[in-house]
Amino acid sequence: MITALEKYKRRNARYNLLLKKQQKGINNISSLRLVIFVLVLVILIETYRLKRFYLFEIVILIATVLFCYLAYLQKNTENRKKYTTALCEINETSIKRLRGDWIHFEDTGEDFIDENHNYSYDLDIFGKGSLFQWINGAYTYIGRQRLKEIFTEKPQNEQNIYDRQSAVKELEQKVYFRQKLELKGKIMLNNKQNPKELFLWSKKISNHILKNGVVWFLRSLSMITTITTLTVLVRIIYYIISALFGINKSAPKIFYLIPYYIPVFLIIIQCIILRIKREDRMETLNMAEKYNDDIKTYKNMLRHIEKHKFKSKYIMNLCKTLYDKDGKSASKQIGDFSGICEVIADRRNMIYPILNSIFMIEYHWIISIEKWKIKYGNNFEGWINTIGELEALCSIAVIKHDNPYWSMPNIVTGPSKIIAKSMGHPLLGENRVCNNLKVEAPYSVMLITGSNMSGKSTFMRTVGINIVLAYAGAPVCADQFCCTIMDFYSCMRVSDNLGQSISSFYAEILKIKNIVKASKEGKQVLFLLDEIFKGTNSRDRHTGAMILVKQLSKTGNLGFVSTHDLELAEMENHRNSKVKNYYFSEYYKKNEIYFDYKLKIGISPTRNAIYLMRLAGIEVKEINGIK
The missing domain is CATH 1.10.287 (Helix Hairpins)
Structure with a gap:
């Protein structure tokens, strides 16, 4: 293979x-x-x-x-x-x-970083060294936005996840399709340009220009002006040629039927008409010119999509929106629009004002654009959203293609649970250490103790990022994975916000407040808490943490709590406790510290803070029997 x-x-x-x-x-x-x-x-x-x-x-x-x-x-x-x-x-x-060199990829998704999001900031979903930077293959604005939404929004239901899984499995095999779609988005000139303005413009119709009398008058006038002007021009050209070559024969009588002043008079009339609501027309023409390259790219991407047949019902339903009741494809419909916009974009030349005064080109362009909007304007945004959805799915499919031994998660209903076999962090490559995990009734909170750098935070991020992948319809970095759909919250990375005069402790309180609120609303909550209340004194930290864990461990919630406070581990012995103790530990060899990053049941028997202080050159003497 x-x-x-x-x-x-x-x-x-x-x-x-x-x-x-x-x-x-x-x-x-x-x-x-x-x-x-x-x-x-x-x-x-x-x-x-x-x-x-x-x-x-x-x-x-x-x-x-x-x-x-x-x-x-x-x-x-x-x-x-x-x-x-x-x-x-x-x-x-x-x-x-x-090969693990993805950390230098240009698109980090930094524009999506939101420190106030329920979990994305804590789990490095966006930014340098993020999940988005690792896997994103979407280049259009809509594609990037859709991938961001998939990674940050709760799925509607289990079927929604399974539908995306089926699409990902099919797209995994279509390497040519995925790379060609990525190619067409990659060469787009303005791929970071928000098309919201374009969508609104495509739905905005100027009915006054499409009245039958107006269209008939403008077309008739421009046709008469064109015929009379060409007739007079031919006569003038004939005179010039006759003078150059000494031809005495007069021009055919038909050329004398129209006096010179007729086309001049008609052109003056048209120039006056061209001044009427010129600003409105210029706005439309400038919009067509501004988005010309985007529209052309969308047309090419849709044409590529339409060439392929799909078996996944999810993708088939997406592609159904690309055809009208007469069977005309979206690429052809946008192709008509693109043709108009391309001609408009080429109007920046010296001869255009002359041609416009004779043919009234602007009005004919506006009429064509408004007619297209009436037919297809309301469908345009849906077509582009289909492109964005497929770009996002193709990005996720890369995970499956590049990691064929990762498993597709099983999403179940009922009490909250997460069960995983050989689960590792997807971004750590060959350096990852995998662990088994089983959190379900009667225990709903995993309390993790351990010394510094032993792997507590990394493990919690491993759980979190695999949950994000599972909800996205992607494979997870595990041999087996099973979970329920829960409202996901985390409180792991908090810092002072000087601009808003918020301390790290208060920022932590605000995050925890959201978790408690969701729990009180009866939602099934998944929470990750890393060293909670570390910004206050040890007594308040211990009391507050114990009360919070007890409150959040009620039926329906599921969580992970890491702590250096070994006294919290006593909660496992409380009556009807839903807390289960786990730990990470280190070992010493030849006076050097090592970590195995393996999850173990029980309470951490080791501490390494004093050792690390000494390693940093701090002269720490024996204190209360601790060396």
Whole structure:
């Protein structure tokens, strides 16, 4: 069986080979253009010297056509080279991810960091060294936003998770589809641009321009102006040619039927009409120009999606929205819109004002845009959301593809529980240490003691990030994993906020307040508490922690609490206690400290603070019998 790493290496080698061929083709075309230019120049000089003027004209015509064709061919090859380069980068990124070099990926999701979120800040879901940085393959604004939502929002129900799991399993096998979709988003020029403005604009319709009388009048007027203007222009051109070549024959009588002043008068009328509500038209045209590249990218991404057949009901239901009742695909519908926007985007030239005054191009563009909005404007946002959903699912599918031995979690109903076999932290790579876990009735709170650096916080983050993956429909870093859907809260990483005059202790209180509130509302709560109330004195810390754990350990909740307060471990012996003690420990070898990061049942028998102080150079003498 070919490993994921080997598969990416083969694909990367193939695309690099194609890249060299394409570069060679571009170089050959450039050389050919130079050779043809020199050859044509020599032929033209020779034909002119021999006074073969008809050959001179034929050579110029052929050379022009040939140069245009070669320019088109070179441009086309350069575009294909750009796509191939992007595919090489995608596969190189995949190789780096598997080798553990993903920490340098550019998109860290830092813009999604929210210190007040229930758990994402504590678990490093976004930011440097985050889950998002590790796996994100979404490049459009909507795709990134959708992946963020999947990682931070509670799933609706078990079926919602299973639907995403089925989609992820199918997309895992479609490496070409995933990479091509990623490619099309990657080359998007404005992929960080929020399309909210575009969505609102696509639904906003200017009905006044679409009234039958207005459309008929504008089209009739521009057609009459065009015909009369062209007729007069032909007459003028005929006069010029006659003067140059000494032709005395007069132009056909049809050209004299229209006086010069008629088109001039009509053009003046049209210029006046073009001033009416010009600002409104400019707003529409500027919007079309602003989002031209985005719309073109969306069209190409939708076309790619429509080319593929899917078996997952979840993806099939997504793709159903891409066709109207007549069977016309979304890519074709957006293609019509993209064609209009592309022409509008090319209007920045000197000749445009002249053409606009004759043909009233602006009005025809506006009419076409407004007609498109009436037909498809309300569907546009849904199409782009489908792209975003598939980008997010493809990102999650990479986890399954690159880690085939990770398990798809089993989501169950009933009392809160988490059961895992050989569970590790997905971001630690080969350095991870896996542990078994079983938290369910009659025990609902795992109290974890242990010395400094023994692995308490990492273990809790391991539980948390695997829960996030499970709820996202992704595989988890475990041989087996089973859990229920719970409202997830954590209080692990708190600090002073000088801007809001909030101390770390008060910030911790605010987080815990949210957990208690959710518990009182009768929700099934999953909570992670790391060294709670560490910002106050030992007596208050112990009393407050014991009361909080007791309150949160009621039926329906499930939690993990790490602490250095060994006295808290006595709660396991209380009557009807739902607390179970676990610990991490260290060992010493040749006067050096080592950690095995293995979870054990019971209370930590070791402490290493004094040892670490001495290691730091602090002269700590024997205190109360402690060495």
